[in-house]
Amino acid sequence: MIQNAGDLRPKSMSTKESYNNSTVNAGVRRRGAFSPRWPLAGAGLLAILLYMYAGDSHFVKTVAQTPAPAAKQDAAPETTENVVMIVLDGVRTEEFFIGANPYASKRGPAQAKEKLFPFLWGELGARAQSAHSDSAKIETRFFGDRFRRRGRNRDAAGPKDGLCRIDNNYGISLPAYADLLGGVRQPTVRSNTFQGRLPHPTVLDRLLEHGFVGSELAVFSSWKHIASVVSATPPVDFHVNTGRQSGDRRPRWKDARYDRDLHKAVMGYLGERTDRGAGPLRFLFVAYNDSDEWAHIGNYGRYLNAMRRQDAYIRELYGYLESQPDYRAKTLYIITTDHGRGRGRHWKSHGRIPGSQYIWAMIHAPGQSARLTSLARALGERCSHTTLGDLAYAAATGEDPDLAANY
Ligand SMILES: [Zn+2]
Numbered sequence: 159m160i161q162n163a164g165d166l167r168p169k170s171m172s173t174k175e176s177y178n179n180s181t182v183n184a185g186v187r188r189r190g191a192f193s194p195r196w197p198l199a200g201a202g203l204l205a206i207l208l209y210m211y212a213g214d215s216h217f218v219k220t221v222a223q224t225p226a227p228a229a230k231q232d233a234a235p236e237t238t239e240n241v242v243m244i245v246l247d248g249v250r251t252e253e254f255f256i257g258a259n260p261y262a263s264k265r266g267p268a269q270a271k272e273k274l275f276p277f278l279w280g281e282l283g284a285r286a287q288s289a290h291s292d293s294a295k296i297e298t299r300f301f302g303d304r305f306r307r308r309g310r311n312r313d314a315a316g317p318k319d320g321l322c323r324i325d326n327n328y329g330i331s332l333p334a335y336a337d338l339l340g341g342v343r344q345p346t347v348r349s350n351t352f353q354g355r356l357p358h359p360t361v362l363d364r365l366l367e368h369g370f371v372g373s374e375l376a377v378f379s380s381w382k383h384i385a386s387v388v389s390a391t392p393p394v395d396f397h398v399n400t401g402r403q404s405g406d407r408r409p410r411w412k413d414a415r416y417d418r419d420l421h422k423a424v425m426g427y428l429g430e431r432t433d434r435g436a437g438p439l440r441f442l443f444v445a446y447n448d449s450d451e452w453a454h455i456g457n458y459g460r461y462l463n464a465m466r467r468q469d470a471y472i473r474e475l476y477g478y479l480e481s482q483p484d485y486r487a488k489t490l491y492i493i494t495t496d497h498g499r500g501r502g503r504h505w506k507s508h509g510r511i512p513g514s515q516y517i518w519a520m521i522h523a524p525g526q527s528a529r530l531t532s533l534a535r536a537l538g539e540r541c542s543h544t545t546l547g548d549l550a551y552a553a554a555t556g557e558d559p560d561l562a563a564n565y
Contacts (some may be wrong), residue, residue, distance in 0.1 A: 197251050198351065234409070236526045241550045242442045242479065246468050247381065248450030248508060249332060249495045254518045255303045258462050261502045274465055277473035278493065284524050296362040299534045301541045302518040322517045322541035324497055329514030331450070333541055336387040339377075340442070341547030346506035350383055354392035361551045363389050365441055368555050372396040374440040380420040380447035382413050387450035397425055409451070417448040417464065421471040428478060440554050444473065445496075453499060456506045480524065487525035490533075490553045492546055494519040519546055529553070 199413060252259065257267030257274055267565070272279045285297040302322030325337040336347035341361045346354055362375050372395035377388050381400025388394060402408070402415040403423065409416050424444055432441070448464035472493070479485040494517060499505050501513040508514040519541060523530045533549050551557070 168242075170304075173449055217365050226357055229383060236529055237488045237524055238490050238523060238529050238553045238556075240433070240440050240485055241443070241554045242444070242475075242489055242491050243338075243546070244372065244472060244475075244491065244493045245335070245379075245443075245445040246449055246465065246493070246495050247445060247447040248453055248497060248499060249465060249468075249518075250302055250505065250513070251302060251516045251518050252501075252505070253465060254299075254495070256392070257304050261505075269462070274560060275469045276461060276466075277469045277476075278520065282476075282491075282520070283471070285522070285524075293531065296527050297524050298520060298522045299530060299537075300518070300520045301534075301537050302516065304516055310325070320431045322494075322519055322537075323515050324464045324517060325542045325544045327510070328531070329497050329509045329511065330390060331381070331496045332383055334389060334517075335384050335445070338494070338496070338543035338547050339384075339387055340544065341551050344387065352383075352386050356387060359390045360388060361547050362394070362396060362441065363391060364551055366396075368557070370440050370554075373436065374438070376426075376439050376441070377443045378420060378424050379443075379445035380417050381445065382412045384445055395428070410455070414447050417468060417471065418447045419520065420444070420446065421474070424475065425478065428475075432482065438482075453506055458505070489523070490526070490529070491522040492519070492549075492550055493522070494543070494546055496543075521549070 204388045253271070253274060255271060257271040258269035259267040271424045272283070275283075275448065282298045283300070285294050285295070286300060296311070300322070304321050306320055324334050325343050325348075326333045326345075328334075330350055332350045332352055333344070336344040336352070339360050339362065340356070341364070342358045342359055343360055344356050346352070346357055350351040365371065365375060374397035377384065377396070377400065379385075379400040385398055385400040388396075388398055401413065401417070406415040406419040428439075431437075446464075446468045449461055449468065452460035452464050476491065479489060480487075496517070497508050498514045499508040500511045504511055504513065519537065521530060521537070523532055523533075533553065536543055536549060
């Protein structure tokens with residue numbers, strides 16, 4: 159990934175000006191503590207009771223004459239079994255929440271966000287809060303709209319200040335991916351070429367520890383360096399496919415393949431799994447990258463085109479997954495970016511420049527409105543990469559994410 163070498167070094171700009179201190183070192187986690195605020199525990203207890211009700215022959219015998227509780231017949235129980243996490247590298251909040259407008263001028267966007275992201279905003283966004291007064295129908299939530307005016311854009315929720323931020327103070331890619339895939343701040347990742355050992359287990363490590371097997375987890379990315387932050391205990395036994403592969407076209411930039419080749423690899427892998435009856439992926443991570451590269455080159459038109467294509471790739475990926483019984487109505491989609499970019503005429507770059515710290519996020523979970531509401535509550539308290547990583551782990555396992563310990 160192209161980056162200004164200066165991005166990695168502290169500049170004279172004051173910390174206060176460029177970064178919010180509360181985002182730094184915020185990720186010390188404590189695991190295992192029960193958080194009474196987390197409603198999954200109640201759902202889990204209910205599931206155990208229902209299981210006893212259905213599975214214990216003695217219990218069934220004694221209650222056989224009792225009619226089933228009426229409330230259960232109204233709505234199908236919600237299940238979240240799989241998590242798909244998608245990252246669009248270096249897509250600013252400006253483009254995501256406003257649309258095509260390089261300098262975010264007051265004249266309004268040259269192209270609205272629904273034109274830029276017809277699937278994310280037009281289709282999934284139509285299932286967000288503003289479209290439904292009935293909370294049981296809300297299947298999409300957006301976070302981090304820092305352009306929101308009071309009373310408008312009510313489909314975006316988030317922390318009190320409405321902002322989502324990175325967890326570190328670098329504003330570059332790899333530390334952000336490390337925090338996102340860690341569900342916790344990984345303080346040793348300070349550059350895009352980090353090669354060392356991660357101090358904390360990642361979300362993937364924890365999923366394996368929890369009992370998932372390697373064949374249920376997969377990581378795909380256009381940019382090759384993401385491979386360095388997928389596990390604290392390499393080598394890994396899950397599928398990792400990052401960077402340019404043989405047969406891929408050679409892009410204009412180093413260390414990555416084009417998103418088109420990434421997307422082909424993801425779809426090919428999913429189709430091949432279906433063909434051999436491999437069962438669902440419980441955690442799938444896909445990181446697109448063309449957007450960031452075209453921005454660094456300074457080609458705003460191609461930066462926008464990269465987003466339109468990413469939107470179309472996600473549409474195809476989503477359409478495929480939701481057509482499969484293994485995924486349909488039991489998959490949580492988390493979509494975000496790794497970092498923002500400079501404001502106005504500084505849109506080409508990012509790092510320790512103001513604007514880079516702001517990210518956006520959306521979560522979508524068809525048929526799982528109640529689950530979405532509880533996850534949204536957690537993001538409403540603190541919207542950042544580590545929270546998103548934690549949510550991914552919690553949703554896949556049904557465990558208490560213990561978010562209170564994360565900030
Ligand atoms: Zn970049």
